[in-house]
Structure formats: C-alpha cells, structure tokens
Amino acid sequence: xxxxLAATAVSKRFPGVVALSEVDLTLHGGEVHALVGExxxxxxxxxxxxxxxxxxxxxxxxxxxxxxxxGRPADAQNAGISTVYQEVNLVGQQSVASNLFLGxxxxxxxxxxxxxxxNRRAADLLAGYGIRVDVTRPLRTLGxxxxxMVALARAADTRARVVILDEPTSSLEPREVDTLFTVVxxxxxxxxxxxxxxxRLDELYRICDQVTVLRDGRVVxxxxxxxxxxxxxxxxxxxRDLEEVRRxxxxxxxxxHTAERxxxxxxxxxxxxxxxxxxxxxxxxxxxxxxxxxxLGAGRSETAMAIAGALPLDSGEVxxxxxxxxxxxxxxxxxxxxxxxxxxxxxxxxxxxxxVRENIVLAALPRLSAAGLVSRRRQDSIVDTFVRRLRIxxxxxxxxxxxxxxxxxxxVLLARLLCLEPRLxxxxxxxxxxxxxxxAEVQALVDELARDGLGVVLISSEFDEVVxxxxxxxxxxxxxxxxxxxxxxxxxxxxxxxxxxxxPA
Numbered sequence: 001x002x003x004x005l006a007a008t009a010v011s012k013r014f015p016g017v018v019a020l021s022e023v024d025l026t027l028h029g030g031e032v033h034a035l036v037g038e039x040x041x042x043x044x045x046x047x048x049x050x051x052x053x054x055x056x057x058x059x060x061x062x063x064x065x066x067x068x069x070x071g072r073p074a075d076a077q078n079a080g081i082s083t084v085y086q087e088v089n090l091v092g093q094q095s096v097a098s099n100l101f102l103g104x105x106x107x108x109x110x111x112x113x114x115x116x117x118x119n120r121r122a123a124d125l126l127a128g129y130g131i132r133v134d135v136t137r138p139l140r141t142l143g144x145x146x147x148x149m150v151a152l153a154r155a156a157d158t159r160a161r162v163v164i165l166d167e168p169t170s171s172l173e174p175r176e177v178d179t180l181f182t183v184v185x186x187x188x189x190x191x192x193x194x195x196x197x198x199x200r201l202d203e204l205y206r207i208c209d210q211v212t213v214l215r216d217g218r219v220v221x222x223x224x225x226x227x228x229x230x231x232x233x234x235x236x237x238x239x240r241d242l243e244e245v246r247r248x249x250x251x252x253x254x255x256x257h258t259a260e261r262x263x264x265x266x267x268x269x270x271x272x273x274x275x276x277x278x279x280x281x282x283x284x285x286x287x288x289x290x291x292x293x294x295x296l297g298a299g300r301s302e303t304a305m306a307i308a309g310a311l312p313l314d315s316g317e318v319x320x321x322x323x324x325x326x327x328x329x330x331x332x333x334x335x336x337x338x339x340x341x342x343x344x345x346x347x348x349x350x351x352x353x354x355x356v357r358e359n360i361v362l363a364a365l366p367r368l369s370a371a372g373l374v375s376r377r378r379q380d381s382i383v384d385t386f387v388r389r390l391r392i393x394x395x396x397x398x399x400x401x402x403x404x405x406x407x408x409x410x411x412v413l414l415a416r417l418l419c420l421e422p423r424l425x426x427x428x429x430x431x432x433x434x435x436x437x438x439x440a441e442v443q444a445l446v447d448e449l450a451r452d453g454l455g456v457v458l459i460s461s462e463f464d465e466v467v468x469x470x471x472x473x474x475x476x477x478x479x480x481x482x483x484x485x486x487x488x489x490x491x492x493x494x495x496x497x498x499x500x501x502x503x504p505a
C-alpha cells in the first residue's frame with residue numbers, strides 16, 4: 001500500500017548540532033504510528049520538517065505519491081496535515097466554536113459569518129466526542145483537558161489525511177484519555193494516517209500499530225509495535241544493548257557507599273500536582289544518594305522542584321529533619337537547607353555576565369552582610385575555599401562565568417549552593433553538556449559530599465550514571481512511583497525492567 005506521507009533520508013542541521021541524520025519515516029492510511037525517543041532524540045525537529053516549519057537540508061518528503069515540500073505550516077495544513085501540539089496552539093480569546101472552525105467558518109448567503117450555524121455545528125461536533133460545553137465561551141476559560149480535546153476535534157473535522165498528535169494526553173483526565181482514543185480509533189477507521197508522539201508506554205501499546213525509535217537524530221528501529229517487548233523498546237530508546245544489560249545486571253556496580261541508618265533528612269509524602277505528580281513518596285538519609293529513575297516525562301524534575309518549593313503542590317507534604325515545610329516556597333526550603341541545582345544551568349542558574357565571585361556568593365549575601373554592608377574579606381574567604389575545594393579552573397575570581405567551560409560553570413553553581421551549608425542537595429542533570437573529564441570530577445565531588453553526610457537526590461538521563469552513583473533508586477513513570485531499588489537490586493538491568501513493566505490497565 002502506498003504511504004500517505006513519507007520522509008526519505010531527511011537530514012537537518014543547526015549550528016554545531018545535527019538534529020536529524022538520514023531519517024526515514026513512512027505513514028500509511030488507517031495506521032497509528034508511534035514516534036518515540038528521549039529528550040533531544042529529534043522528534044520535535046522531525047515533526048517541524050513534516051509540517052513546514054523547517055525545510056530539510058537533504059532528503060525528500062512524499063505526500064500522496066508526489067514529492068513535495070511545505071514552505072510554511074499553513075501549506076501543510078491546507079494540504080491535509082493537521083497537528084495537535086502538547087501546548088494548545090489555538091486562539092484563547094475567541095470562542096470554542098470560532099476555534100473549531102477557524103479559517104472555514106460557515107457563512108450566510110450574503111457572505112457574513114453565520115454564528116448560529118457555527119455554534120450549532122460546534123456543539124454537535126463536540127457532543128460526538130462526549131464533550132458538552134458552552135461553545136460561545138472563550139476557549140481560555142476552559143480547562144487544559146477540554147482545550148486539548150477541542151484542538152483534536154478541530155483536526156479530525158478538517159478531513160485531514162495525516163494527523164500528528166504530540167503528547168496529546170499530557171493534560172487529560174483518565175476519562176478524557178478514553179475519549180481521545182475513541183477519536184483516534186475513528187481516524188484509523190476513516191483511513192487517516194496518525195503519527196502519535198508519547199513517552200507513555202501503556203498508551204503506545206494500547207493504540208499504536210507501528211513504531212519508529214529515534215536516538216541522537218537517527219532512526220534506530222522501525223517496525224510493528226505488537227511484537228516488540230517493552231524492555232527492548234526502552235533499551236533502544238536509551239541506547240543500551242539489551243543482552244549486555246542483562247549480563248551486567250547479575251552483579252552490583254562497584255563504588256557505592258552506604259548511608260548510616262539515621263533518621264531521614266528528607267521525607268516527602270504524597271506529592272501530588274495535577275497531570276505531573278501522583279502521590280510521590282521519597283525519603284533521603286544523611287550521607288545517602290537517592291537516584292530518580294525514569295524516562296522523559298516521568299516526573300523526575302517535577303519531584304525535585306516540588307521538594308525545593310519551586311512547584312506548588314495540590315497535596316502532600318515535605319519534612320526536613322522532622323519539620324514540615326511550607327510547600328511552594330523556595331525561600332522556606334532554602335532556610336531549611338534544601339537547595340536545587342537546576343537542569344538548565346544557562347537559563348536558570350549562572351549569570352554569565354557576572355564574575356565567578358559574584359555568582360558564588362550571590363545566594364549567601366544576606367548571611368554575609370552586617371548592617372546592610374557586605375564584607376569583601378568574608379566573600380573572598382568563601383570564594384577561595386570553594387574554588388580550591390571544587391577545583392574550579394578560572395583565571396581569577398573576577399573572570400566572567402560566561403567565559404568558563406561548561407564543567408566549571410556547573411562547579412560554580414555547586415559552590416553557590418554549598419555556600420548555604422545545605423542538608424539536602426537536589427541535582428537535576430548535574431553532568432549534562434560537560435566533557436568527560438569534568439563529568440568525572442563532578443561525580444567524584446557528589447560522592448565526597450555524601451561521605452561528608454549530605455543527603456543527595458540525583459537525576460540523570462544517563463542510566464549508568466544513576467546506577468553507579470546511587471545507593472537507592474526510586475523509579476517513576478507518569479508522575480508516580482512504580483519501584484524502589486536498593487542494595488543488590490541497584491543495577492541497570494533492574495532499572496530497565498522496572499521502566500518497561502506494564503502499568504495498570
């Protein structure tokens with residue numbers, strides 16, 4: 001059967017980055033095709049090539065049997081390729097009905113907008129999907145789940161030949177997910193080709209026929225999903241050799257340390273944030289490194305942010321050394337000794353135009369001041385101490401942080417946090433984007449801090465780093481804890497098996 005849409009040997013480069021390399025993707029009518037891969041695999045770039053946001057550097061697109069190229073998203077949409085993004089891209093100020101028929105509004109015989117007919121058709125269309133809302137209301141006044149379903153209903157009603165769903169269930173309640181799958185089944189029955197992008201394995205195996213796995217901008221697997229074991233799919237997404245992982249799983253990795261069986265420095269109970277966290281429990285003892293394991297979107301960063309007060313909770317509590325914290329307050333968490341090294345050090349961490357000294361002492365300035373004056377001598381003493389301890393390589397403490405290597409920028413951020421004499425250190429991707437040598441230094445530093453009695457929560461997309469660096473691993477999927485690995489069970493094989501385990505129906 002001839003494909004509806006095909007990408008052949010498509011490549012796309014950006015300065016210093018190969019986003020896609022010789023990618024093939026074939027979508028057939030009446031099939032739901034999963035596109036999966038971890039963060040940075042190239043999924044978003046491929047979608048943008050298919051929909052005219054980007055023009056491929058090499059390769060070609062074939063649509064309905066003809067070689068084509070879309071110069072802009074509107075061209076792809078007019079040709080019959082509809083995309084429903086994770087972030088709803090409709091007009092919030094306009095009514096639900098106006099959004100459903102945007103650009104194809106019914107008109108009277110005099111050429112005027114027929115609002116009565118549009119509202120009636122909109123209500124009938126949504127009712128067919130089990131959605132009953134006032135279609136004259138502005139879209140922004142509705143919940144994100146309803147907005148997502150409106151976007152999907154619009155895509156389904158445009159008689160599209162291809163529908164691309166990018167993380168479509170991220171804002172949906174369970175009953176809304178069922179409605180979504182009913183719509184997808186209808187699209188499949190009507191011969192529409194559906195590209196389904198999601199990190200949720202249960203959804204993929206429930207609704208998808210085919211799967212393409214991307215890693216580092218390349219296709220590493222493409223074929224039927226039904227015969228592919230979950231563990232094999234997870235291993236391919238992460239770039240792990242399944243047989244090697246199984247062999248190595250027989251023995252515990254060397255180099256771990258054991259925390260004292262002291263009372264926990266941190267106890268997090270029932271952390272819940274709608275659509276992001278679902279009753280997460282976590283405990284960390286002094287001197288213990290607890291790794292958070294999970295695929296993209298599992299809730300690892302959200303858990304760290306909730307503990308650090310950067311993500312307000314719907315329910316749950318965080319206790320530090322027996323004292324319950326006021327949730328949703330970064331200042332309260334910091335006063336209690338909880339600090340977070342953010343995932344994106346450039347956006348959320350360093351101030352590149354300030355010096356090494358200024359970046360290190362920034363958070364500690366209130367503690368270093370007396371009568372509103374900050375002692376330069378005390379600043380220099382602290383900076384010199386941490387530059388030596390963390391082996392920060394800089395021409396001088398007055399050098400701009402933006403001029404340092406990525407590894408040294410990360411060390412400066414760590415120094416800033418350690419100035420606060422924390423009890424718990426939350427590390428979100430502490431070695432991302434730094435070279436091998438700097439990575440080893442940061443890992444050794446984390447081990448040293450734990451040996452000194454600091455509690456550590458470690459998040460890393462590199463599973464060998466989580467396994468080798470953690471005493472305990474808490475495995476997350478879809479915002480919920482699915483497994484806890486301790487002792488001899490802290491192996492890559494056990495972690496992959498926990499990630500691939502089928503969730504509740």
